[in-house]
Amino acid sequence: DIDTPKFTILAVTNEFLEQTQKTREAIIGLGIFEVFLPNPNDMGFTGEHNLATSFSLVTAQKKSSQLPVQRYDITDKHGKYSEHYWRAINKPVFDNQGNVVNIIHTSENITEIIKARQQEEKIKGMEQAYNLFRQTPEAIAIIKGKDLVVEMANEPIIKIWGKGADIIGKSLMDILPELKNQGIFELMH
Secondary structure, three states, rough: OOOOOEOOOOOOHHHHHHOOOOHHHHHHOOOOHOOOOOOOOOOOOOOOHHHHHHHHHHHOOOOOOEOOOEOOOOEOOOEEEOOOOOEEEEEEEEOOEEEEEEEEEEEOOOHHHHHHHHHHHHHHHHHHHHHHHHHHHOOEEEOOOOOOEEEEHHHHHHHHOOOOHHHHHOOOOHOOOOHHHHHHHHHHH
């Protein structure tokens, strides 16, 4: 019988060791949840629960269990956590009587794929926000820093200021020098 809830690691592939930055000597004979501890900074962590549930399903139903894409952070050699995403499946190993005696846990590190998708979504969101910014009929400018540099300005504010689109990246004090002694720049600071 399987040693639930410990789920002792009996063997690992070289690829798994490379992906998880562990050594065979450091993990063989330990429970999987002793080796792969939850990241205390991941407040939404469900990896341990999801993995344990999958193991229990394999044991109870005597069939494979495919996990959805799972975030399960791992530590490097210095104990620092890094964000990782995995695609995993757990398959039963049977004895001669048809009892589940082991589970083969296969996981594929898909962190780069997930992070690329996240970056694409972030860029898409930024593009949508930028388009909304540019298309709004309200006069809006984003000004940054002690020099009051114009980072973004939409068409209505450019018209109000009576300037061209070349104001981006310039100081508001240079763009509108006529406001220098009116206290507006001081108010903005």
